[in-house]
Amino acid sequence: MQKTAEKENLEKASVALPPTHTVTLKVNNTEKQLQLAPWVSLLDALREYLGLTGTKKGCDHGQCGACTVLVNGRRINSCLTLAIMEEGNDITTIEGLAKGDALHPMQEAFIQHDAYQCGYCTPGQICSAVGLLSEGKAKNEHDIKELMSGNICRCGAYTNIVAAVQDVMQQKGDPANE
Amino acid sequence: MSNTTTNYIGKPASRVDGRAKVTGEAKYAAEFPAPGLTYGVVVSSAVAKGTITKIDTAAALSLPGVLQVFTHQNRPGLAWFDKKYQDEDAPPGTPFRPLYDEKILFSQQPIALVVADNFEVARYAASLVEITYETEPHITSIKNRLHEAYTPKEYKSAEPSPRGDAEKGLAQAEITHEAEYSHPSEHHNPMEMHASTVVLAEDGTLTVYDKTQGVQNSQNYITQVFGLAKEQVQVISPFVGGAFGSGLRPQYQLFLAVMAALELKRSVRVVLTRQQMFSFGHRPATIQHLVLGSTSQGALTAVVHEGFAETSRFEDYTENLVNWSAMLYKCDNVQLAHKLIQMDAYTPLDMRAPGGVTGLYALECAMDELAYKLDKDPLELRLTNYTNIDLSKDNPFSSKELKACYQQGAEKFGWAKRNPQPRSMREGKTLIGYGLATGAWEVNQQKSSAKAVLSPDGQLKVTSATADIGTGTYTIMTQIAAETLGLPLANVTFKLGDTALPQAPLQGGSWTAASVGSAVKAACEGIQEKLLAHIRNLKEGPLAGVQKLEEVLFADGKIILKSNPAQHMLLPEVMRLAGENFIEATVTTKPELRQKKYSMFSHSAVFVEVLVDEDFGTIRVTRVVSAIAGGRIINPKTARSQILGGIVWGMGMALEEESVMDQPYGRFINHDLAEYHVPVNADIHDLEVIFVEEDDDIVNPLGVKGLGEIGIVGTAAAIANAVYHATGKRVRDLPITLDKLM
Numbered sequence: 001m002q003k004t005a006e007k008e009n010l011e012k013a014s015v016a017l018p019p020t021h022t023v024t025l026k027v028n029n030t031e032k033q034l035q036l037a038p039w040v041s042l043l044d045a046l047r048e049y050l051g052l053t054g055t056k057k058g059c060d061h062g063q064c065g066a067c068t069v070l071v072n073g074r075r076i077n078s079c080l081t082l083a084i085m086e087e088g089n090d091i092t093t094i095e096g097l098a099k100g101d102a103l104h105p106m107q108e109a110f111i112q113h114d115a116y117q118c119g120y121c122t123p124g125q126i127c128s129a130v131g132l133l134s135e136g137k138a139k140n141e142h143d144i145k146e147l148m149s150g151n152i153c154r155c156g157a158y159t160n161i162v163a164a165v166q167d168v169m170q171q172k173g174d175p176a177n178e
Numbered sequence: 179m180s181n182t183t184t185n186y187i188g189k190p191a192s193r194v195d196g197r198a199k200v201t202g203e204a205k206y207a208a209e210f211p212a213p214g215l216t217y218g219v220v221v222s223s224a225v226a227k228g229t230i231t232k233i234d235t236a237a238a239l240s241l242p243g244v245l246q247v248f249t250h251q252n253r254p255g256l257a258w259f260d261k262k263y264q265d266e267d268a269p270p271g272t273p274f275r276p277l278y279d280e281k282i283l284f285s286q287q288p289i290a291l292v293v294a295d296n297f298e299v300a301r302y303a304a305s306l307v308e309i310t311y312e313t314e315p316h317i318t319s320i321k322n323r324l325h326e327a328y329t330p331k332e333y334k335s336a337e338p339s340p341r342g343d344a345e346k347g348l349a350q351a352e353i354t355h356e357a358e359y360s361h362p363s364e365h366h367n368p369m370e371m372h373a374s375t376v377v378l379a380e381d382g383t384l385t386v387y388d389k390t391q392g393v394q395n396s397q398n399y400i401t402q403v404f405g406l407a408k409e410q411v412q413v414i415s416p417f418v419g420g421a422f423g424s425g426l427r428p429q430y431q432l433f434l435a436v437m438a439a440l441e442l443k444r445s446v447r448v449v450l451t452r453q454q455m456f457s458f459g460h461r462p463a464t465i466q467h468l469v470l471g472s473t474s475q476g477a478l479t480a481v482v483h484e485g486f487a488e489t490s491r492f493e494d495y496t497e498n499l500v501n502w503s504a505m506l507y508k509c510d511n512v513q514l515a516h517k518l519i520q521m522d523a524y525t526p527l528d529m530r531a532p533g534g535v536t537g538l539y540a541l542e543c544a545m546d547e548l549a550y551k552l553d554k555d556p557l558e559l560r561l562t563n564y565t566n567i568d569l570s571k572d573n574p575f576s577s578k579e580l581k582a583c584y585q586q587g588a589e590k591f592g593w594a595k596r597n598p599q600p601r602s603m604r605e606g607k608t609l610i611g612y613g614l615a616t617g618a619w620e621v622n623q624q625k626s627s628a629k630a631v632l633s634p635d636g637q638l639k640v641t642s643a644t645a646d647i648g649t650g651t652y653t654i655m656t657q658i659a660a661e662t663l664g665l666p667l668a669n670v671t672f673k674l675g676d677t678a679l680p681q682a683p684l685q686g687g688s689w690t691a692a693s694v695g696s697a698v699k700a701a702c703e704g705i706q707e708k709l710l711a712h713i714r715n716l717k718e719g720p721l722a723g724v725q726k727l728e729e730v731l732f733a734d735g736k737i738i739l740k741s742n743p744a745q746h747m748l749l750p751e752v753m754r755l756a757g758e759n760f761i762e763a764t765v766t767t768k769p770e771l772r773q774k775k776y777s778m779f780s781h782s783a784v785f786v787e788v789l790v791d792e793d794f795g796t797i798r799v800t801r802v803v804s805a806i807a808g809g810r811i812i813n814p815k816t817a818r819s820q821i822l823g824g825i826v827w828g829m830g831m832a833l834e835e836e837s838v839m840d841q842p843y844g845r846f847i848n849h850d851l852a853e854y855h856v857p858v859n860a861d862i863h864d865l866e867v868i869f870v871e872e873d874d875d876i877v878n879p880l881g882v883k884g885l886g887e888i889g890i891v892g893t894a895a896a897i898a899n900a901v902y903h904a905t906g907k908r909v910r911d912l913p914i915t916l917d918k919l920m
């Protein structure tokens with residue numbers, strides 16, 4: 001079997017790299033200006049260009065949830081959006097959840113319930129759980145499990161993740177804690 | 179004294195690294211910054227076997243920002259001998275050398291590294307590297323190839339240890355069961371992909387942030403392969419985003435990143451893609467042939483367990499696959515074999531409970547089948563063949579509370595409510611099944627060192643080059659140290675994952691708590707001794723006259739006179755009086771010789787309820803009770819998490835996980851997280867963990883057995899057995915997907 005050159009690739013090579021643009025991202029209430037090519041994902045912009053490595057890369061394909069951040073309060077996979085598309089939006093990452101020294105209740109609950117092991121999926125889980133709460137769709141434990149299933153935890157901390165989410169719901173007087 | 183505030187061992191302390199993990203401050207290998215950092219992207223082979231006849235890197239190199247494309251044609255000269263590439267966990271053979279020559283040994287073999295100023299350009303340039311191959315026919319299956327199986331010259335793991343005469347035992351048997359069990363290759367898939375950030379200092383020394391289960395293993399590998407001195411390479415790994423065995427060997431991104439950094443004189447980061455996470459070690463597929471013979475009462479007269487496992491063309495990977503059948507039950511006649519079949523794929527690698535989880539899956543399913551043939555409760559059958567002696571070595575067990583696991587597990591689960599008839603329990607169209615299985619895992623203590631430093635402000639720093647891959651090492655070591663010196667937890671910090679720290683073994687085999695824990699305890703006892711030496715010199719004060727450690731107690735931040743607890747001193751007070759600025763102790767601990775006279779194992783009994791949809795064959799694991807005899811539990815909170823994780827892994831193994839080999843291409847075709855199925859939150863229901871009391875003063879000074887693997891062992895078999903009980907259909911090939919139930 002012989003693999004021959006893809007002509008298309010050669011053509012691509014002769015074109016210059018895409019030009020960069022000045023992109024202003026509002027992350028954790030701070031505006032940051034970056035010089036980015038359009039092909040930079042929000043995830044890579046956060047991790048490699050802004051040094052906000054709390055947001056994790058687990059697949060780069062929208063399959064694991066490790067990169068979950070909140071955009072205008074909604075949870076999204078930051079690997080599936082380009083940074084340039086997020087100009088003007090309010091981006092909250094795991095680094096932006098605590099208020100000074102005071103952790104967000106979800107962060108506290110994760111510590112309390114040991115809702116992690118290696119900690120790599122954890123920022124995504126926490127952002128996802130915060131997003132879940134504001135969506136208000138989760139009415140019971142079953143809903144929590146279903147709606148948190150976009151966040152894989154290979155360590156298998158699911159039981160404790162659900163307990164942490166329920167705990168926070170309870171604190172907020174949410175009904176989803178049967 | 180149980181009423182002290184510093185009795186931390188056995189307490190459910192929250193993780194000391196918890197805050198770092200929930201705030202995003204915890205830094206993993208790909209997250210360390212460096213000035214002028216460059217990015218390497220790996221180009222992987224599209225074929226499984228053959229030769230690279232041409233690599234055209236011109237297009238890639240023409241892109242602005244691309245610094246170099248490394249291939250076998252322009253890589254630097256490197257170490258020559260196999261030995262230099264052999265790491266602590268290498269099986270016998272010739273280790274794979276990245277970019278060594280034009281030969282392709284497995285699909286997705288790394289064949290080029292593109293390095294550029296930024297990640298996006300490197301990634302794009304990698305897509306422009308053109309490779310021409312001359313392919314050769316590959317074989318990437320072990321099915322129908324058992325006749326090619328061979329006995330390896332050398333076992334990486336324990337050699338099979340048969341006994342008695344199985345043929346005779348089978349002739350005596352009144353009931354026999356014979357079957358073949360199999361499972362596919364599986365990949366570790368830790369959430370964090372393998373990554374190395376190599377930071378080059380001006381003086382040419384390297385600081386390497388690597389995803390690894392042992393920084394010293396990575397350091398040794400780098401120094402040997404690249405001919406560097408230890409002083410020139412420091413490897414650091416404070417946090418590891420899961421590994422489960424994938425970090426036991428240095429993976430090729432480490433080699434490539436170091437090579438590029440040395441050649442380009444730049445700092446380099448290489449992160450594998452999720453697809454490339456399927457390009458190296460994995461759990462080997464096995465086919466296992468089991469024959470059990472028993473009396474009509476269920477006493478085993480013979481056990482035959484022959485395992486056939488995949489390995490690569492270049493290394494003979496073995497794991498303890500079949501010896502479980504020699505140690506778990508009472509039986510005089512045991513015949514074992516563990517043979518290998520080579521494939522054109524990468525060498526397998528230890529994956530959570532290697533061998534145990536697969537070998538016991540076969541044995542415990544076979545035992546279940548035998549129980550049905552005997553018309554005997556599967557739990558009864560286990561009790562009939564219970565043994566307090568490890569007959570494979572003729573040693574007593576250092577402790578074995580497996581009976582308590584059976585009892586407490588069965589009680590909690592409600593095993594007595596099981597109708598023994600398969601397919602007899604249902605609710606409407608939902609079939610209900612109960613299954614159980616036994617688990618076991620070997621206990622090991624490895625040589626380890628730790629250093630403890632007490633400073634005048636009463637702060638204790640303890641260090642060891644071990645790892646915390648999510649296991650809770652940071653936390654339990656802090657607990658052990660704090661309790662030993664009677665200091666508040668907040669006064670103690672434990673540092674790990676740095677080659678500058680005292681030597682520790684790889685984090686694997688469930689031995690960290692036992693090994694590093696013993697060293698940490700001993701180092702803190704070293705501090706006790708040194709404090710005592712100063713106390714002996716005291717002419718006055720509350721502790722004057724104290725001569726021996728036994729006379730005092732380290733608790734509540736104080737050194738307390740046992741005969742009169744009102745008399746005590748703070749640790750810093752003793753230091754001040756002695757004029758000491760720091761007290762430190764570095765200690766290396768090794769297993770005690772008397773351990774040799776015992777067999778040391780943790781055990782488990784796993785009870786599972788499954789619900790199977792009669793029409794669609796969908797399976798839900800609704801309840802799991804896992805009763806664990808794992809010695810002393812240092813932290814019930816993190817310990818429970820370890821077992822929960824193990825159960826989830828067992829569920830994955832039983833029902834979901836399969837690295838599907840696309841035979842025509844010789845490639846694991848489902849190489850992403852959408853198609854390689856692992857359990858998600860919605861798959862998990864009621865999981866319960868019981869730790870039974872188990873005292874053991876043989877295993878190590880702490881009495882701990884380790885918990886990283888015992889949680890997974892037994893789970894898959896229990897699920898398979900429950901599925902049979904629910905449906906009356908025996909599936910002997912994992913994972914049990916719904917099509918196999920149709």
Ligand code: FES
Binds near residue numbers: 058061062
């Ligand atoms: S990294 Fe974005 S979903 Fe996995």
Ligand code: FES
Binds near residue numbers: 157
């Ligand atoms: S805590 Fe390790 S992947 Fe979730």
